[in-house]
Structure formats: structure tokens, C-alpha cells
Amino acid sequence: MNPNDVIEAYVIDVMRRLPAGERNEIGLELRGLLAEMLAGRADEAGRTADDAMVLALLRDFGTPAEVAARYRPPGMVIIPPEQTRGFTLLALIGLLLQWALSLPHVFDGSLSPAGWWLGPGLGAFWWPGFMVMFTLLAAWLRRRGWFTPRWRPQSVDPERIHRGALAFGLAWFVIGAAVVVSLPWLVPHLPGALPRVLALDPDFLRLRAWPVLPLWAGSFALLAMVLVQGRWSPLARKLEIVSSAAFVALLVWWIAAGRMFLATPTDHAARGVLALIAVFIVVDLVVRLHRRRTRIRLPAPTR
Amino acid sequence: MVEARDNPGSKLELELRRGVLVLAVLSQLREFQYGYSLRQALAQRGMPIEEGTLYPLLRRLESQGVLASEWRIEEGPPRRYYRLNDAGEAMLAELTAFWQSLVGTMGGLLQGDGK
Numbered sequence: 118m119n120p121n122d123v124i125e126a127y128v129i130d131v132m133r134r135l136p137a138g139e140r141n142e143i144g145l146e147l148r149g150l151l152a153e154m155l156a157g158r159a160d161e162a163g164r165t166a167d168d169a170m171v172l173a174l175l176r177d178f179g180t181p182a183e184v185a186a187r188y189r190p191p192g193m194v195i196i197p198p199e200q201t202r203g204f205t206l207l208a209l210i211g212l213l214l215q216w217a218l219s220l221p222h223v224f225d226g227s228l229s230p231a232g233w234w235l236g237p238g239l240g241a242f243w244w245p246g247f248m249v250m251f252t253l254l255a256a257w258l259r260r261r262g263w264f265t266p267r268w269r270p271q272s273v274d275p276e277r278i279h280r281g282a283l284a285f286g287l288a289w290f291v292i293g294a295a296v297v298v299s300l301p302w303l304v305p306h307l308p309g310a311l312p313r314v315l316a317l318d319p320d321f322l323r324l325r326a327w328p329v330l331p332l333w334a335g336s337f338a339l340l341a342m343v344l345v346q347g348r349w350s351p352l353a354r355k356l357e358i359v360s361s362a363a364f365v366a367l368l369v370w371w372i373a374a375g376r377m378f379l380a381t382p383t384d385h386a387a388r389g390v391l392a393l394i395a396v397f398i399v400v401d402l403v404v405r406l407h408r409r410r411t412r413i414r415l416p417a418p419t420r
Numbered sequence: 421m422v423e424a425r426d427n428p429g430s431k432l433e434l435e436l437r438r439g440v441l442v443l444a445v446l447s448q449l450r451e452f453q454y455g456y457s458l459r460q461a462l463a464q465r466g467m468p469i470e471e472g473t474l475y476p477l478l479r480r481l482e483s484q485g486v487l488a489s490e491w492r493i494e495e496g497p498p499r500r501y502y503r504l505n506d507a508g509e510a511m512l513a514e515l516t517a518f519w520q521s522l523v524g525t526m527g528g529l530l531q532g533d534g535k
Binding site (some may be wrong): 142143148149150153154179184190 | 456472473498
């Protein structure tokens with residue numbers, strides 16, 4: 118091997134990774150530099166340059182990718198460092214949840230392991246992809262200056278409520294609860310195939326549906342109390358956490374214990390929706406508990 | 421590099437050195453120099469800099485409009501020579517004044533009478 122040929126091959130490898138407009142100039146300069154560095158090393162060693170010397174020089178100089186990176190300006194930041202941990206956690210949790218929901222089909226024999234992997238297993242990767250696309254969009258908006266997040270003192274008193282918003286939410290709570298409670302009487306009077314599609318399982322109605330009523334009533338009373346007081350008291354916060362946990366337990370029981378609807382597709386869809394609601398409540402609960410932990414504490418006294 | 425990673429002191433020294441690199445390079449470009457000769461000039465004055473860092477820095481300074489460059493073919497391979505242009509001279513003067521003020525401030529702080 119001729120040392121100059123090795124340098125030439127190395128420089129061409131670097132040039133391939135450079136912007137077309139600067140490629141030739143940088144390549145020419147780099148080739149001259151490496152030739153001079155090699156001559157310097159040969160002088161120091163008191164012998165002519167050989168293969169080992171040129172390879173050692175190029176190894177010390179860096180891989181072609183590293184060298185090309187030094188010439189590139191810092192690129193657009195897609196995930197800012199302070200968001201990397203949250204992004205990774207959210208991506209992993211989303212992936213694992215989807216796998217946790219779809220893997221039972223392998224164990225109950227309705228899906229082969231290969232079928233699971235080629236279907237829901239690989240399909241679950243839509244979530245990190247979706248997150249990346251949104252992160253790209255956010256990075257692009259930040260770059261254009263259209264989206265500059267600013268801190269606002271909205272959480273100085275996170276326990277204070279907006280009475281109008283809460284009253285509006287409570288009104289919809291009552292309407293929604295009334296519709297759901299009256300479903301067993303409403304469904305038979307619906308037009309077309311709807312009574313058959315939405316028919317509730319009698320066992321579900323008799324044995325498992327009723328606990329939702331005291332839970333809803335309790336939540337309503339709690340929110341009404343907060344509305345009157347104008348803020349969340351520590352007791353109200355604790356009751357809210359207990360109520361959320363109880364609601365998740367009820368949803369899990371409903372999903373696991375048996376049919377809710379007589380029609381199988383409706384029942385499957387309802388379980389999926391309830392599972393999603395349970396996941397959202399759990400995530401919200403975890404986030405709230407985590408935020409409660411973030412306080413400014415006095416340091417421990419030192420002697 | 422391994423040493424810099426293991427020893428926080430070395431890493432901080434490296435960061436300090438990196439901070440003054442631009443000023444050091446500009447200070448040696450009042451006359452035309454090509455990369456390799458510039459590196460040697462800096463090394464002889466106690467400011468060694470890796471070629472892999474110096475060359476991209478020269479190109480960046482040129483693209484920022486503070487250096488002028490030209491190719492010369494003399495003995496050996498073609499060489500690109502760099503020199504401060506008018507904007508570069510102005511920037512060098514500005515950075516030099518700032519550096520001297522910084523040295524004064526740091527001197528005071530390090531002697532414990534920084535007020």
C-alpha cells in the first residue's frame with residue numbers, strides 16, 4: 118500500500134459525508150494536512166512513512182464519520198436533553214402497555230407467538246414513531262420561532278380552582294352519569310339494530326354495575342365540596358386519590374370478571390375503552406403523586 | 421481524553437482552553453498562515469490544538485466572515501492560507517479588550533479581593 122493512496126481513500130470516505138458544496142475544498146485541505154502530519158511523524162521517527170505509520174495516524178485522527186461531523190454545524194435539536202428521560206419513559210410505557218394488553222391472546226391460544234410478533238408486537242412501535250413525529254414537528258416549530266414555551270405562574274397555587282370551569286364540568290358529569298345509568302331503559306327503545314348491539318349483560322347489571330353509583334355519588338359530593346370551598350383542601354386531595362384508585366379497581370374488575378354487553382364485538386370494544394380509561398387514570402394518578410413529592414425542603418442541619 | 425474523562429480537573433482545564441481557542445487562533449492570523457503552520461505556531465507558544473479541531477474552526481470562522489482565505493500552490497501539496505479580514509481585525513480587538521478585562525476580574529477574584 119502506498120501511504121498516499123491510503124490517505125486518499127480515507128479523505129474520499131470523509132468527503133462522502135460532507136455537504137456537496139464544501140466537499141472538494143475540505144477534501145483538498147484535509148489531504149494536504151494528513152500528508153504533512155505523516156511527514157512530521159516520519160521525521161520524528163527518523164524513517165520513511167510506512168503502512169503502520171499511516172494507519173496509526175488515521176486512527177488517531179478519527180473515523181471518517183467523526184471527522185466529517187467536526188465540519189458540520191450543530192444540527193437541529195429534536196429532543197432537548199431535559200426531555201430525553203421523559204420521552205424515553207413515555208415511549209417505553211406506551212410500548213409495554215400495548216404488549217401487556219395484547220400478549221394475553223398468546224397465552225389463551227387465540228394468537229401464535231409469531232402472529233403476535235408480526236401483528237400487535239411490532240405494531241406497538243407505532244407509538245414511539247408517533248411520538249418522534251410530534252417531537253419533530255415541535256422542534257420545527259421551535260426553530261421557526263412559532264412556539265416558544267414560557268413559564269407562567271399558573272401553578273403558584275395549584276389548589277385554587279376555577280369555579281366556572283368546575284361547575285361546567287360538574288354539570289356534564291351529572292348529564293353523562295344520568296345517560297349511562299339510564300342505558301338499560303334507553304337501549305330497548307333505540308332504532309334499528311342498536312338494541313341488539315348495545316344490550317347489556319343481565320348478570321353485569323345485577324352483580325357488577327351497581328358499585329359505580331356510590332363511587333360517582335362520592336366523586337360528585339367531593340367536587341361539589343371543592344366548588345363550595347373554592348380550593349382543594351389536603352383532605353379533598355387525599356379523597357380524590359382514594360376515589361381514583363377505587364375507580365381503577367372497579368374498571369379492572371369489570372374488564373376481568375366477564376361480559377358487560379351481550380354482543381361480542383361491543384363487549385370487546387367496551388373492554389378496550391375501559392382499559393384505556395383505567396390507564397389514563399393510573400398515569401394521571403402517578404403524575405399527581407410524583408408532583409406532590411416535588412417540594413422545596415430545608416436542608417438537614419449540619420453540626 | 422480518557423484522562424479528561426476520569427479527572428474532573430482535566431476536563432475543566434480542557435473547557436477553559438476551549439473557551440479561549442478562537443482568540444488564540446485569531447491572534448496568530450494577522451499574517452497569512454496555513455493550518456499546519458498555524459498549529460505549530462500555537463503549539464510553540466504553549467497552546468497545542470488538535471488538527472481535527474483547528475481545521476473545522478478555521479472554516480467556521482471564515483464562513484462567519486472574519487477570515488479571508490486563498491489557495492497557494494508552492495512546494496508540496498496545495499495549501500489554503502488564512503488571514504484576518506477587516507471584520508476579523510475588529511473582532512480580535514474587541515475580544516482582546518474583553519479578555520484583558522476578564523483577566524483583571526479573575527485576578528481580583530482569585531486573590532480574594534473581588535468586590
